[in-house]
Amino acid sequence: MIIFDLICADGEHRFEGWFGSSKDYAEQQDRGLLDCPVCGSKNIAKAAMAPNLARKGNQEPAATKPVDNPSVPQVTKPVSNRVAVPAEYQKMIGKLVKAQEKMLANSEWVGDKFADRARDIHYGDADEKPIHGTASQEEVADLAEEGIAALPLPLPVLPPKSKN
Template sequence: MIVFDLICADEEHRFEGWFGSSKDYEDQQNRGLLDCPLCGCTNITKAAMAPNLGRKGNQQPAVAKPAADQSEGNAAKPVSNKPVVPAEYREIIGKLAKAQEKLLASSEWVGDKFASRARDIHYGDADEKPIHGTASQDEVAELVEEGIAALALPLPVLPPESKN
């Protein structure tokens, strides 16, 4: 696996992307499969990254020395990118996941055709039934302006063809 820092050109949102290889990234990029998880922009590029190189086996790890101007109260504190999630939050997320799963079981996956299928159903050109899929923020805004119900799902959904 390889991790790239990616950035969307529209809003300059920065996020990580995990790929099997550099070739996998290029393939997905060329096919337009990459999109920003924050704004849906599909104009994605690699961001500048620092290389992640390990030290030689015979080298000692560098010990960081506090800067002279850092007082005890202003000293750098350890941080983590993996927050501790309280048990009650995990329970709530679990219940939310089960509720979403139950709702989606009676809904049809329409993929990236969500906006057009929602319009068809709203205007009576297709049978009324619950659907779910993907849509850009602009598409959802247009649906709402037309009076068509569209709601973002609280948790990510894998397309059926992506499941093992």
């Protein structure tokens, strides 16, 4: 897995993207599969990133100075060696993870056939049941024009076959 810092050129929103390789990123970019999670823009590029280098085995970690400002949330546990997340954010994300897991527990993964399956269910050609999968912004817009609701999940979902 490789993590890129991405930026939306339209709204300057920064976010992370996880890819199997640089080639996967390039292919998804070429196919128009990348979009901003904040505004939906397809104008996405890699943001400047500092390399994530491990320190030498004989070096001590740098001491961190505590923040004296009480309005700044105190970080309790880093998510990675690049970003520290305040405890209250960790709790919120944990609740969001549990809520999404509960939502998807009885939902069927349909992969890139989401738009077709949503139409089949909407028009009565398939049994009504919760589904989740992937769809392009264009497919979601087409569904909306047909009166078919499709909402993005708050967190990324790994296809069932890709899980360890």
